[in-house]
Amino acid sequence: MGRPATKLDETTVAFATVAELGTILRNRQISCVELTKILSRRLDTFGPQYNALALSLTAHAHKYAKDVDDDLKRERFRGPLQGIPYAVKDLISVAKYPTTWGAKPFADQVFDYDATVIKRLNKAKAILLGKLSMVELAGGGGYSSASASLQGPGLNPWNKSYWSGGSSSGSGAAVAAGLVPFALGSETSGSILTPACFCGVSGLRPTYGLVSRHGAMALSWTLDKIGVLARSAEDCGLVLHAIAGGDNDDPASARKSFYYTSQYYRKFSDFKIGYAEIDFSAWPDEPLRPAFSNALTVVKSLGAQMVEAKLPDFPYGPVIGAIIDSEGASVFEQLIRSGKVDQLADQSQIDGLRASLTYSAADYLKAMRVRSLIQTAFHDLFADLDLLVAPTRLSLPDRSDQPFDETEPKRPDQKGVASGLVQASNLAGLPALTVPCGFVNGLPMGLQFVGPPFSENRILAVAREFQNRTDFHKRHPPVPA
Secondary structure, eight states: OOOOSSOOOHHHHHTOOHHHHHHHHHTTSSOHHHHHHHHHHHHHHHGGGGTOEEEEOHHHHHHHHHHHHHHHHTTOOOOTTTTOEEEEETTBOOTTSBOOTTSGGGTTOBOSSOOHHHHHHHHTTOEEEEEEOOSGGGGTTOOSBTTOSTTOOOEETTEEEEEOOSSSHHHHHHHHTTSOSEEEEEESSSTTHHHHHHHTOEEEEOOTTSBOOTTBOOSOTTTOEEEEEESSHHHHHHHHHHHBSOOTTOTTOOOOOOOOOGGGOOOGGGOEEEEOHHHHHTSSOGGGHHHHHHHHHHHHTTOOEEEEOOOOOOOHHHHHHHHHHHHHHHHTHHHHHHTGGGGSSOHHHHHHHHHHTTOOHHHHHHHHHHHHHHHHHHHHHTTSOSEEEEESOSSOOOBTTSBOOOOOOOOOSSOOSSTTHHHHHHHTTOOEEEEEEEEETTEEEEEEEEOSTTOHHHHHHHHHHHHHSOOGGGOOOOOOO
C-alpha cells in the first residue's frame, strides 16, 4: 500500500490518540521509525523544559521501531499498541537502566529485570521511549512543594508557573505536552488522578490487583496501583487491555484479565449514577463552579438515572495516612535509619518519613480494621449504584515555584461525594477515571468516575460518551518551541 501524498505535520502526530496513530501506522502514512524519531526528539528536547524526563531510551526505542516496520510491511498486525511510543514513571524497572524512584539516594539504582508491565507492553509491540520524573519515593512521608523530585519541580505544560501534579508528575506533563501518546503512572492516594486532572489528560486508576506491580517501587503494598495517563478514555482502555492480568510475581494479583469492550456496553438508561449537586455548585473553589456545572449537565444528558448520593461517613484521610505511613516506614526503614533520608529534596518529607517509624502495630491494625468497614460500606453503596461522579480536584494546581498553600479553603458543612472520594476509593481498591471537563484561567479541570471493583469497562463507556459530547480532551497546550 502506497503512502498518501499529504505529509503529516508534527503537531498532528504529537497530539494524536493511540487509536489514530495505530491507523496512521497501519496505513503506512508514517513509519514506526519516523514516528519514534519525532516523539523521541520531542521527549528529549521538551521533556527537560517541564522537568518531566528522567531517562531517555532513544537508542533502545529505534531498534524496536525497525522490527515493527518489518511486521507492518508484511501486514502482520499485532494489536492496537503495535508501534505506539510510550514512557513510564521512574519507579518502574527497565532492565539494566537506572530506576531512581525520583530520589537522590537511589540515583544509581539499576535492576536486572523488566517490570511485568514492561514485558506486557513489549509483547504488545509498544515502543518505550524513556522514563519520566516523579515526586521522590512517590510522596512517601508527605511533601510540601513541587520541588520534591530528583529532576526538580514538575511544571505544567499549560502554564509552567504551575505544578503538573504528583506523584506521577512527569507522566502527566509528557502526555499533555505531546511528548508521548500515553504513559504509565502509579497511584497510592491520588497520584494518577491528580496529574491527569491538572495537566488536562485522561487518567485511569485500575482496581487494586488488576495490574501487576512486580518490578515497581512499593510505597504501600496494600494500596499501590499502576495505571495509565493518555489522551482519551478509549486510549486508557486500550492500554489497560495490554497491561492487566494475573501475575504470580505479585502476591496481591487479582488474577483477572481485562478485555476492553466499552463500545458494546449496555445502554446508559440502565445506569444509576450517584452524584451530589453540592459537589458541583458549592464545594469547588468559586471560579471553577460554572465549568463543573456545565460538566454535570453533560453527564445528565447521557440518559442515565442520576441519583443523589453521599459518601459513607469515615475519617478517610487519617485512615489512609496511617496505612501509607506505616507500610512506607517498613519499606524505607533502612533509608531512614541509615541517615540517607537526609539526601531527599523536601525537608517536610524527610521529617515525615522519620516520624513514620513511630507508628505502632496498634495504630496500623486499627486503621486496617476501619478500612475493612469502609470496603463493606462501599460494597453496600454500589449495590444500588453503578457509578459515582464528582470533580476530581476542587482547586486549580499550586504554583510550581512556591511551597504548597496549606490554608484550608472554606467549604460547606454539608458533604456529598467529592469530599474524601480519592482517599476513600483508594482504600476500597476501586477503579477510577478522570477526564478533562473544562478550563479556568487557562488551566484544566477534571471530572472523575468511580465504580465498584473490576467495573473498568463501565467507567470507560460513560467517560467515552462524555468525551464524544465534549472536546476538552482534544485541546492541547501551546506547542513548545
